[in-house]
Amino acid sequence: MAWRNAWTMLALLIAGQVAMSSGAYLWGPLAPFMVAELDVSKAQFGAVQSAFYVVGALMALPAGVLADRIDGRWLLLACLLAMAVPLALLSRAGTLAAVTVLAGLCGLGNGAINQVGARGVLHWFPPRRRATAMGLRQTGNMLGAALAAVALPGLAQWLGWRTAVLLVAAVVAIAALASGGLYREAPLGADAAPGRVRPGLRAVAGQFLRNRPFVRLLLLAPFIAYAQIAMTTFFVLFLTERQQVPAALAGSLLGGVLLAAAVGRVAWGVIADRFFARSRGRCLALVMALTALAAAALALLPAAAGPWWVGMIGLLYGFCAMGWQGLLMVVIAESVGIALAGTAVGLLINVAWVGFVLGPVAFGALADGLGYVSAWASVATVAALCALVLWRPVPVSPPVA
Template identity: 25%
Template structure:
């Protein structure tokens, strides 16, 4: 992203203290950004039963509604990745959040299936680059060895959002209507836009700022070479299966609790918060644990590769287990673990991107990563909707769907394990920059790793 100079950062007196305070203020604002981002996603799931009744649609059509959010998600991710190198973060993030608000407005008054699809398409396009934008912005305020914790805190906003939104929006839906829930989110989004325009911007570790201090030749490595490194391939696999998990948690979990397990609307409003609470907790704990591992000299291969992969693997096992169990406290614990462990390593694994990709290329590469893994958000809700619609009972459909998800998480973790190695790939790219390894040799090395 282009940089706007902050006088606090450049001031001589008290520069370090003011920089530190501004950095953590930006972290808080970006955490709130991700909070609103996921609250906007989850509201349709919370209103699902009433929405299906009012629109006269079935479970498969509801799956189409949930899937439609992701149809333009990849396009938005790529457009956002390109703009991140050209538009200041202050304006780019504010513009994205403003589009979220615009997408919510028609649903406040309309009860049309077509309008709902169109609104979710716009929201998905505008939210596509959100994670990449927030990650790039927070990385601009912290050096590489100190990014794991703030990145995890920002990403934790995705878990905190539904945690706060689920009971609040459920109360609004029960006491007023599902239209009113969209109105509440539009107001909150508008307030965030104003706060970010007033207080938000990028820091001294941004791509343009580091380029002015040191024109690093690594910044000129072609994106296609970066995308062929085994670490980026491993991250793509890991994020794809993890995002299938996220998409089902957002789009179908409230419906699963109500239709599949038989909880009432009030109980669903409470229980729906638990997976997001778990996600927020595991995100922060994972960031702290990764940071402690790094400080103790543990390699990035373990701290930012094997560690998040292990969390995804355990998430898969938990998902397989709860899909075959009857309703009860133990099942709810496994639902929370299955939904949150995979997301827990998200911030840590995203940090591995910055270990490999030079600053000037991060926006583009992160946008491509988001575009690829967002395909999981298109496929997973549609697949589960089809299974539920075709099963003899909703419970049987949900059980089959979540079992398949668990297997996918386990297989994805096993595929990513030999691939995700930031230390190795950073050395390979450094050799490429020095001219010691030609492009073709890098490709050969990557193919050898994949074998």
């Protein structure tokens, strides 16, 4: 019975993540329609996405602290509603400023849901199954993004992008009532239950900062995130503008990339457990080396090369550049103990989202000024440098709490 409950709770966490990600990743699939109607540059549109991640980054650490102190059911419900309401308002926004503000408000919910999910997985599953469970939960992120990529361009062409956004808001609201209403915390001992007295944030941060391998991972996280956000924000624009692919087909290709990412999130966890158990850093180095290869291939791809080639490269890109999150969350959270899992994941997201915030603007500016070749080359360079730094093994520190 206990295991059936664990998998049921995991299914609810996945459902909530799928709904959340359908809103979080709508910017890329709808980019051609929104850029055209709002009459903005790619760099300005990148700034809209950056506003989303700025607020999410600011919310990440406080949400992690809250996840360690209050019932996950209420935080899950609040997260999803915090995405649904701004999306509904976004469907009526008429100016770039309004779109930017509402995009930022959408980041409130998205900045908190990973902490709820990570804590839930760590509580419901024993150590020998956590990597698999975390990988499965993280597939919800990419499945939601894939659904958005496949469905939204066609809906936007048929009904307009505003109606498409409103439909996403409705889906997220339904998920809030369903997963938020049915989810329950795992039965835990007093040492791990929400509300227990824990070390202060300053004490925990001090432990983190004295852990040099941990600090190295935090410093690399924004650059790893850059590789992911470049794909999700600009791949559809890259396909429609440089590769001359129709918008609907471009959305489907992005959907394939995101499905490959969902597979990668489980596969890289299994690979790390089987072959890199003593050196997670080298597994991440392999991920980033393959990401650099895929980004370089996109940079070197001739214009109008056809959807087959770019689709195959995109699958490799998605499998690698967006497949590392579950593994990293498990390593980070377990290094500080279950009782502080939410805080640890919040700190990781807080730092990693610097790349999500600055990445769209940097990539968009390069694409506007020098072209997509230089933009993808920047991703390849960053990923290759990350691979070189990560190749040195990063030992797992003992828990701080």
